[in-house]
Amino acid sequence: MPSILIRKGRVIDPVSGRDEEADLLIEEGRILTIGRDLAAKADETIDATGLIISPGLIDPHVHLREPGQEHKETILTGSRAAVAGGFTTVCCMPNTSPTLDSPEIVRFVYDQARRAECRVFPVAAGTIGRKGEKMAEIRLLARAGAVGISDDGDVIASAGVMKSVLTATAAAGLAFMQHCQEPTLTQNAAMHAGGISTRLGLPGWPRIAEEIIIERDVRLVGETHCRYHVQHLSCAGSVDIVEAARDRGLPVTAEVSPHHLLLTDEACLGYDTSAKMNPPLRETSDLEALRRGVAEGVITVLATDHAPHTADEKSLPFSEAPFGIIGLETALAGYARALIEPGHIDWPRLIELLTINPARLCNLDREHVGENGLGELREGGIADVTLIDPVREWTVSESDLAGQSRNTPFLDWTFHARPVMTIVGGVVRMSRIEVGV
Ligand SMILES: [Zn+2]
Structure with a gap:
């Protein structure tokens, strides 16, 4: 070497x-x-x-589609996008097929990752098949190397199941990462509920669908003391709920993605499916609140939610096209545009949100793994x-x-x-x- x-x-x-x-x-x-x-x-x-x-950038939230949807991305091709975007480590979400809900599949990801260009760590599902019903063997998933627990792509809707998952995740020493979407409030929803969804005649997705889950979960965190991480915040009210929980000393963190810091629901005009995301792009007041949330230290992690889909899938009509965009290669530039250029934060702070903070979230820092810890230059x-x-x-x-x-x-x-x-x-x-x- x-x-x-x-x-x-x-x-x-x-x-x-x-x-x-x-x-x-x-x-x-x-x-x-x-x-x-x-x-x-x-x-x-x-x-x-x-x-x-800078220390190598770390993205705690990507979708690499392997196993099951290798026509969109693989662990290898996703890792190429990662290093092109400056990332040395990514954590991949469990909404694969089969679901990343067993120690065997956790080990499969590690096996595939040996050929990858960057480090790849799996986040495993909290429930079997991400169905939100039967809890996965979280202790065994952690022992196999899962660096976090999440049903991302879907919320754990049942409060009872969620409480058990939080208890088991805390016992395993991991953080739980929630995709906050109350499903009964978002049926068929394609974009943010507002003037533009009305104009386009598309079913809307209200902010409260996100806020209500964070509110509920914060109460469960108060009981279980599990480290709890809100994925891809999209609205102003969510920032307030996270801030209040952190002020109370609860172990709550949150992330925001480049697109929610740079785009609003206006990007959906013309039925542009490249602006169809879950959670959806919202309004300027939300975008500003998210930027302020980063500036004021409420949001301490940045994550791309890199979600590859084929051109064919994204050419479907807006209501049928899949949610999500790729993000690894434009992330750093987007964060600089949204956060540094307007003066919200400086480079040292941006790098903290892209290195040591996600490392700590996923137990990849020195505190957890000793001399092999990631996220710093020493x-x-x-x-x-x-x-x-x-x-x-x-x-x-x-x-x-x-x-x-x-x-x-x-x-x-x-x-x-x-x-x-x-x-x-x-x-x-x-x-x-x-x-x-
Ligand atoms: Zn998600």
Whole structure:
């Protein structure tokens, strides 16, 4: 494995609080030294002047479609999209076919992940088949390597089942990640319930369908003390509920996705299925509340909800097309557009939300896995590193996308930040810059 010396970048490590110009030397998959003007030689030298040197980005919420829907994405193709987007680690959701609800399938994901370009960790289902009825063997799933529990794609609607799942998830030392959607309030719903759904004649999805589940779950968390994580927040009221729970000291965290920070339900005009998401795009007041939620420290994790679908599926009429968009390759640029450019947060904070915070959520940090912990840059630590050009202008084009599917509303958008190198375990997996030898 060639050694790598990265010179003169802005090293940002939220765990140690480091934010300074420095060099970083990588040998044998580990970070050997971080310091100014290192008198070191390496097989490859990278001039990182003007670039940010960040811990490898971690996405705790992606759909890799394997097993069962390999025509949309596989663990391998999803990992290509991940490293193209600067991610060194992704956590994949259990709504596969078969469902990720048994230790055998957890191990299958790890087996497939050995060929992947980045690290892939499975989040396993809380109930068998994600049906919300019979609890899965959560203890065994955790022992097989599940890094979180979720029925994502669906909510656990029964409060009784949810309480049992939270109790078992807490005992296993994991966090539960909830897809918050009260199903009786969203039957046939295709988009946010508002003026535009009325105009388009599409059944609407009210905000309260999300809020009511978070309200209920916060009460269950008060009883079970399970770490509880709200997936893909979409509305202003949800931010308030999460804030109140955190103020009470409950172990509640929340994530937001790039599209909810950048788009509103107006993107659905013209029946554009690339704007059909679950939860749906809402209104400007929600988008602003979500950005404020990040700025004020209520939302502490960012996640793409990368959801590949084929062009054929997305060409169906709006009401029949599947929910979701891909997100890994445009995520960092989108977060910079939504959060940094308007001045809500700075780069060190953004990197914290993309590295150590998701690592802690999924037990991938040093506290949980000792010296192999992810999410930080430290001497002796694993060399998962992302180089970011904070001012690189680029336009999203279909031919540029490395994953298998193309369903994104951000085609032809011009952004002003981009990951330019992804290093996983000391190996360069993606590069958009010159490497000197
Ligand atoms: Zn979901």
